[in-house]
Amino acid sequence: MKPAPFSTTPITIADAQQDMRSAYYSGAPGIMSSALVWFTAGMVALHLSAAQAVWTLLIGGMFIHPAAVVFNKMLGRSGKHNPSNPLGALGMASTFWMIMCLLLAYGVSMMRIEWFFPAVLLIIGGRYLTFSTLYGMRIYWACGAALALAAYPLAVYGASPATGAFAGAGIEAAFAVAVFLMSGRTTRGAAGAAGT
Template sequence: MEMSVTQAQSDMRQGYYSGATGILASSLAWFVAAGFAALASPPQAVWALLIGGMFIHPVGLLLCRLLGSRGSHEKGNPLGLLAGASTFWLIFCLPVAYLLSLWQPALFFPAMLLVIGGRYLVFATIYGMRLYWVLGLVLAGAGFALAVLKASVFAGALAGAVLEAVFAIACVVQHRRFAAIMPARERRSQH
């Protein structure tokens, strides 16, 4: 039996803590990059985010399990394929952002905010949560504003870190609300 879109989204929310742990892991990578921007050099900050980005998914899964989610979705959930496709899109954009950093290091972080913001828009469908529309548009808007204002590498990295940390907290709160109302919905649907 095929899952409905609503069932698939519910499964993704339950399996991945509504994506909150991934946002939090991403925020940590951005904070590390901001540290490198402040204490080392722009190229090291760029590499810190690129390398840290490779750990977002495993750290997010670890956090899922620590918080009681399974860190996976049910076999046959079609939204798992959408999540995978959006990951490839993100990876395909990384060389463009990196090449941009070779030309103008301060543009790397705004470019990454635009790319990651675009990916979060896909998460609105994956998780069935409007929060991801807001997160995606806020990150993209911040990326654009930072580029126009010619913000420093540190400001770009710190903006990404802080914005994702704030949205990670908002996502945790929303996930807990979903989790609290889900048992009541399931009981009503069984009658």
């Protein structure tokens, strides 16, 4: 029997998280899209200027979600959660929180440009902690912690903007692969269980 839609059935948080995992491939395409933006910012810092790298990350960040939706569809996912899913509001709230914090990071870059990328690592790391609830996956605690912990030595030792950007790219790419593999394993397991 097919379950009734969210709007007419009380759902558990586990149901809502499953909907998010199914729609967005557990967030892996979004993490990889973000990693590509960080990598591009690193290349800009290396070959052009730190100021242009800052704008590359800020402007490129606006294309992370649209790119992730495209990647999700290429992987056979919808790239869109059920409109009645209450966790959608958490995703939106964390996005607005991140945007407001990015304004602070930009202000920090006016004082010392080397601090911009560590500041954004802290912001993004904090946002990934909410993804643990959004997707019901503890790996996002590790992802957020890794990004935040990387920020400290980068800021303290005055690492170059390129180093900060490449650090963000590397950490996110590694976690994108890990989440992708975890999601694929879960999907195969669910398909196997359904077939028995």
